[in-house]
Amino acid sequence: MTNSHTDSKVVLITGAAQRLGAHTARALHKRGWRVLVHYRQSREKADELAAELNAQRSASCAVLQADLARDEDIAALATAAQAQWLRVDALVNNASSFYPTPVGEATAENWDDLFSSNARAPFFLAQALAPELARRQGAIVNMLDIHAERPLREHTLYCMAKAAALMMTQSLARELAPAIRVNGIAPGAILWPSSGSNVAMQEKVLAGIPLQRLGEPADIANTIAFLLDDAPYITGQIIAVDGGRSL
Numbered sequence: 001m002t003n004s005h006t007d008s009k010v011v012l013i014t015g016a017a018q019r020l021g022a023h024t025a026r027a028l029h030k031r032g033w034r035v036l037v038h039y040r041q042s043r044e045k046a047d048e049l050a051a052e053l054n055a056q057r058s059a060s061c062a063v064l065q066a067d068l069a070r071d072e073d074i075a076a077l078a079t080a081a082q083a084q085w086l087r088v089d090a091l092v093n094n095a096s097s098f099y100p101t102p103v104g105e106a107t108a109e110n111w112d113d114l115f116s117s118n119a120r121a122p123f124f125l126a127q128a129l130a131p132e133l134a135r136r137q138g139a140i141v142n143m144l145d146i147h148a149e150r151p152l153r154e155h156t157l158y159c160m161a162k163a164a165a166l167m168m169t170q171s172l173a174r175e176l177a178p179a180i181r182v183n184g185i186a187p188g189a190i191l192w193p194s195s196g197s198n199v200a201m202q203e204k205v206l207a208g209i210p211l212q213r214l215g216e217p218a219d220i221a222n223t224i225a226f227l228l229d230d231a232p233y234i235t236g237q238i239i240a241v242d243g244g245r246s247l
């Protein structure tokens with residue numbers, strides 16, 4: 001085991017206990033980043049991930065809890081992130097809720113839940129961290145969706161919230177330049193929803209992907225790493241990582 005350098009960069013990844021967020025945490029950690037793993041309910045998985053990464057390099061991963069539907073939690077998360085290692089170089093807005101809201105059944109609670117995790121919290125977190133990110137010439141990556149621009153049947157509220165996050169990405173890129181770069185990633189089908197999806201639906205989705213397969217979590221993690229580490233002249237862009245599905 002090696003020690004983490006106190007001058008190595010720090011990234012806060014929301015919703016990173018599992019799935020794409022956890023893959024991204026591992027990929028950035030491998031490149032030398034120190035990682036702040038945010039979770040809401042998945043404490044055990046967040047702790048396991050931190051133990052795994054800290055076993056590779058001590059003091060290179062810490063976990064932070066917050067319910068991003070609560071304003072006070074968002075503020076506390078931004079404060080705790082900066083207090084952990086006294087620097088934050090990047091924010092990856094990855095946490096998201098996702099489920100159908102067919103017209104006729106959608107509720108105001110659904111609206112609040114889908115908008116808070118997918119648009120509201122990403123904005124207020126970015127705003128709270130902007131002064132620190134600016135000091136570090138930092139970057140923000142927002143996890144969007146190809147369905148921010150093309151509707152997904154029976155998911156109006158989710159698509160609307162991701163569309164808001166897409167505009168937020170472009171708008172913040174203008175307003176926070178030149179100090180902070182802000183980009184988005186629009187995944188196609190990478191991991192089926194943890195809430196499940198039926199085989200017929202999966203076959204239909206696969207039939208619409210020119211590369212004829214699901215993407216790998218590494219495709220997303222590597223694109224985030226590229227935007228953070230290797231793209232100093234890219235801002236305000238949305239990269240579709242979708243096997244050509246949006247074509």
Ligand SMILES: NC(=O)c1ccc[n+]([C@@H]2O[C@H](COP(=O)([O-])OP(=O)(O)OC[C@H]3O[C@@H](n4cnc5c(N)ncnc54)[C@H](OP(=O)(O)O)[C@@H]3O)[C@@H](O)[C@H]2O)c1
Binds near residue numbers: 039069095
């Ligand atoms: N998977 C795909 O193929 C795909 C496709 C298109 C877009 N995307 C986007 O890529 C990102 C990652 O996808 P994913 O499938 O890995 O995500 P996910 O598993 O559906 O969600 C990631 C985490 O978000 C957290 N979360 C949800 N609501 C929250 C809230 N109110 N406060 C705090 N945390 C909250 C949950 O944390 P806890 O478990 O700790 O509660 C969850 O584990 C998302 O933004 C998603 O929209 C993914």
